[in-house]
Amino acid sequence: MRILKQAFTLIICGVWLVACTSSSDRQGESSHAEKVKLQQYMVQGKKLYETYCSNCHQTDGKGFAKLYPPLAGADYLLDNLPAAACIIKNGMEGELEVNGVTYNQMMPANQSLTPLEIAEILTYISNSWGNESGLSNARDVSIWLNRCQ
Numbered sequence: 001m002r003i004l005k006q007a008f009t010l011i012i013c014g015v016w017l018v019a020c021t022s023s024s025d026r027q028g029e030s031s032h033a034e035k036v037k038l039q040q041y042m043v044q045g046k047k048l049y050e051t052y053c054s055n056c057h058q059t060d061g062k063g064f065a066k067l068y069p070p071l072a073g074a075d076y077l078l079d080n081l082p083a084a085a086c087i088i089k090n091g092m093e094g095e096l097e098v099n100g101v102t103y104n105q106m107m108p109a110n111q112s113l114t115p116l117e118i119a120e121i122l123t124y125i126s127n128s129w130g131n132e133s134g135l136s137n138a139r140d141v142s143i144w145l146n147r148c149q
Contacts, residue, residue, distance in 0.1 A: 038123065038135045045124025048117055052088075052110055053125070061129040067105050069098040072129030081122060081133065085141050086148035088118050115142040 050059065053071075057063055061072035071077055076098045077084050091109030095102050113121075116138040126133035 034135065038127075041120045041123035041135060042127060045120035045122070048121045049124050052113070053121065056107075061125065066101065066103065069096060069101070069103045071125045071131075073131065074098050077126060078131060078133055081126065081136060082144035082147070085118050085122060085136075085144045088121060089113060089145055090148055115145055118145070
């Protein structure tokens with residue numbers, strides 16, 4: 001009977017150790033996968049940004065005078081990623097305040113961009129030039145775009 005109790009105790013301890021180790025490994029794998037995905041979005045986002053955005057917002061994200069708002073350190077962008085997704089897709093007319101400065105230049109729509117491409121652009125601009133916002137994934141961007149007003 002004593003051997004049976006010891007065996008049972010060892011089995012329980014073994015299962016517990018395996019469960020704890022597996023959880024840590026899964027978290028590490030998940031974290032690694034997220035880092036890889038972020039890097040992929042950054043690379044593709046930069047290419048898309050250079051194609052669709054840099055003519056106005058400049059390659060350094062600083063915008064252009066009082067015509068085009070900066071994206072580098074832009075309070076509006078970092079506080080309103082869902083709205084930024086809508087602006088990228090649908091364009092915008094009217095005033096927009098960024099870092100205390102009012103801009104009133106039309107931004108053209110980019111209707112041909114997919115939610116994934118917009119997610120890649122958002123990830124790039126919200127993690128470049130001193131911005132640190134993390135990954136904007138395509139699923140969230142799809143939801144945001146469906147809610148655009």
